[in-house]
Amino acid sequence: MKKITIDELYLQMFATYDDILSVDDVAVIMNLDKKRVYRMLRSGEINSIKFDRWVRVPKLWLIEYIQKYGFQRQQSFHEQRRAAVALYCRTPRSRKQIQEFLDLSDRKFFRDTVLHPLLEEGILRMTIPEYPGHVKQRYVTVRPYESEDSNDEN
Numbered sequence: 722m723k724k725i726t727i728d729e730l731y732l733q734m735f736a737t738y739d740d741i742l743s744v745d746d747v748a749v750i751m752n753l754d755k756k757r758v759y760r761m762l763r764s765g766e767i768n769s770i771k772f773d774r775w776v777r778v779p780k781l782w783l784i785e786y787i788q789k790y791g792f793q794r795q796q797s798f799h800e801q802r803r804a805a806v807a808l809y810c811r812t813p814r815s816r817k818q819i820q821e822f823l824d825l826s827d828r829k830f831f832r833d834t835v836l837h838p839l840l841e842e843g844i845l846r847m848t849i850p851e852y853p854g855h856v857k858q859r860y861v862t863v864r865p866y867e868s869e870d871s872n873d874e875n
Contacts, residue, residue, distance in 0.1 A: 731784045741770075742778045750783065763827050764834070766798050803839060813848050813859035836860070 725733075738746055747767070748755045759776075761767045768782045790798070802823065809822050816828075816836065825831045839845040840860075848859040 727788065728784070731787065735780055735784070738780060740780050742780055742783060744776055744778075747778050747783060751787075760830060760834075763825065763830060764802075765824060799834075802835065803844070806835060806839060807844050807862050810845055810860055810862045813861040815859055819860065 735750065738750070742750070744755060744758050744762070747753075748758045751758065753761075758767070762769045762776055762778070767778060767786050769776050769778045771777075806819060806823070810819065814822075816831075819836070820826075820828065820831045823831070823835065825835070836845070840847070843863055845860045846863045847853060848861060849855045849857065852858070
């Protein structure tokens, strides 16, 4: 009996799908809401390609994502992104600079999932806290970012 590799198994599982997947296909495969898939694509959690107005995901990229993280959203992606922002903001940065650094186009998504959590946890602080919406508002790292993994080393 021939041994089947995990790559071959995934290719067999998704054989009914085209090599380039639509957002609807990804949502069905991952058993997620379409809006959630769009958020994952916008954040860069799942790699994608844009064709005019359409977003597509090569099937092999989705298989790689599933092999790396499984079907459930993993915290490690977000931890890495937060650590990168903390490091980047050692020098005061504007919201726009941080957002561009992360290559995120959706301002609301960026504020809700990245900026506000870092401010609430005390990892970042505003340079002009009395005027949160000030045009010259910058964000700077308050304390070094420590992921939960770094605590396990002691």
